[in-house]
Amino acid sequence: MEGVPERFDSPRDRAEFLRPAHRAGVELYRAAIVDCAFEPHGHDAYGFGVIDQGVERFRLRGAEHLAPVDTLVAMQPEDLHTGRAETPQGWSYRMVYLDEDLLRGLGGGAAWRFDEALIRDPRTVAPVSALMHRLWRAAEQGAEPLAFDSLLVELVEHLRPHARDAGVPREACAAARFRPVMELMRARLDEPLTLDELAAAAGLSPFHFLRSFRREHHATPQQMLMALRLLEAKRRIAAxxxxxxxxxxxxxxxxxxxxxxxxxxxxxxxxxxxxxxxxSGTRPRRHA
Known part of the structure; x- marks a missing residue:
């Protein structure tokens, strides 16, 4: 498209998305990053990532983390996070994003929560890494749906021991006070929002709201609003x-x-x- 670059500003950075044609709720991603520093953003899905080379530094749930080779990153839906290279050589990694409803079905019906952002157990990381390679190859080559779905179930089985059941719907986990704020943001993504409006929705004074919101979400209201805008943009672009x-x-x-x-x-x-x-949606399907 004229006037729209197709790559990062730096030629040393590259990334690629892929979706299996038959299975909604799954998105695969792989990237090699040296120069780009990702701004705070979220995904409307669980995200599981394996570091193949280098070290990533990222901020998630209010804490800084370092992810070296052979570690597995686990993120929950709408977790705001950053990402940048910790070493001059950058880092390469692969991600699998699974919608919450799909993961509920694959994992037995309960919502999952991960208390730790990083999983280091080689008994989990090694097979998950191998399965991510196989999932990408299956989606790229148009493998039979049953073959892809079987790999997906196997992946979830390896992740299950590191998750706990949430016990209540995900929306009940957030502070009830900020639910109206999030609803207001989602309802008015295309409009300017003022601090006074958001604070009123939470029933707080403006500056008390700012402090409390950041403490709850580990992000400013503006960062959250931009993350929600980009999530909606991503959905519309895909459509x-x-x-x-x-x-x-x-x-x-x-x-x-x-x-x-x-x-x-x-x-x-x-x-x-x-x-x-x-x-990825128009690749011919190949049968073994």
């Missing part, structure tokens, strides 16, 4: 909406603003993300 329309619907100034904000959080431009999803 095929024109990029200028996506920008307007999510409160971004224009298509260029969308491109910059999206790239800084997901590692690819909106145009490239759409192209990758279209390519």
């Amino acid at each position: 095929g909406e024109p990029l200028a329309q996506v920008a307007a619907a999510t409160g971004l100034a224009d298509q260029a603003h969308l491109t910059r904000a999206f790239s800084r959080r997901y590692g690819v431009t909106p145009a490239r993300y759409r192209q990758q999803l279209q390519q």
Whole structure:
């Protein structure tokens, strides 16, 4: 698309998304990053990632973490996080994103929670790493749906011992006071929001609200609002909406603003993300 870059600013960074054509709720991602520093962002899915090379530094749930080779990162839906290289050589990694409803089905019906952001047990990391390679290859080559789904179940079985059942619906885990704030943000992604409006929704004074929100979500209200805007933009891009329309619907100034904000959080431009999803959805299926 004219005027929209297809890659990172740095030629040393690259990333790719892939979705299996038959299974909604699964997104695969792989990247090698040297120069890019990802801004705070979230995903509307569980995210599991294996570090193949180098070391990543990221902030998640209010703490800084270092993820070296052969560690597994576990993130819950809408966990805001950053990411950057800790070493001059950068880091490479692979991710599997699973929608919450899909993981509930695969894992036996209960919502999962991970108390630790990093899993280091080689008895888990090694097979999960191998399964991520096989899942990518299966999706890329258009393997039979049964073969892909069997790998997915095996992956979840390896992750299950490190999770605990949430016991209550995920929305009940957040402080009840901030539910109206999040609902207001989602309802008005395309409109400016003031501190006074958000504080009123929480029933707090403006500066008490700022302090309390950051303590609860480990992010400022503006960071959360941008993360929600980009999540909605990602959904609309995947659905095929024109990029200028996506920008307007999510409160971004224009298509260029969308491109910059999206790239800084997901590692690819909106145009490239759409192209990758279209390519993965049209690959011919191969039978063993």
